[in-house]
Amino acid sequence: MILMMYLILMTxxxxxxxxxxxxxxxGINILTMALLLSASLATSMSSWYAFLVFLIYIGGMLVMFAYFLALSPNQQMPTTSNMVYMLLTLATLTVVAITTSTKIYIPQEMYQDNMYLYSMSxxxxxxxxxxxxxxxMVIVVKLTSRSKGPLRPFN
Known part of the structure; x- marks a missing residue:
């Protein structure tokens, strides 16, 4: 049931x-997805593996979003007109999860050999x-120029 709720939240x-x-x-949405992914990995596999996946995923994505935020102009946050769609989607998926009794099959091999990711192959x-x-990272740095865009000059 817990994995089903994680699946619903990820969807x-x-x-x-x-x-x-x-x-x-x-960035906030991807941070939420990474947190849900690591929580589902912690429940199905190992908490240490989930922690490593979370750190690697967030480290890479935050660097990328830092570059994108530096390149994009300052924008106002939009009003919450999409909040209705978000709540409707979440409510629908929650009702579907509660009414169905689908079990997620996790093979026994997933509990063993967590280090296959870091093998020589x-x-x-x-x-x-x-x-x-x-x-x-190098391409984004080369594409930015200080005279153009919202990057602040270093004084």
Whole structure:
């Protein structure tokens, strides 16, 4: 039942990505999704693994959103006209979760071998992901110029 509630909250949070109009709201939404993902990993696998996934995910995403916030102009937060849609979606998904008795099957293999992510066979993938993050950071820095955009000059 707990995993079903996490799944409902993740689905609602994913649907709310389309209603977010400012980078700050997108950042808050992604932070919520990362927290829900780590909570579901903590209940199904290991809390240490969930903590590591949360730190890695948030570290990378906050760096990216810091660059986007520095590039975008200062905007006013919109009124809560989308709040009705969000509450309606959350209420519908909650009713569906309560009325159905669907069990989420978690295989026994998920409880074992948490270190397969950091084995020698997956090292090239991890290095590639780190290089993509580095390349994205360099591209964003090169695209920004101090004379254009909302970046404040250093005095």
């Amino acid at each position: 609602t949070s994913t649907m709310m990505l389309y209603l977010s109009t400012t980078p700050i709201m997108l 997956t090292a090239p993938i991890l290095i590639m992901l780190a290089l993509i993050l580095l390349l994205t």
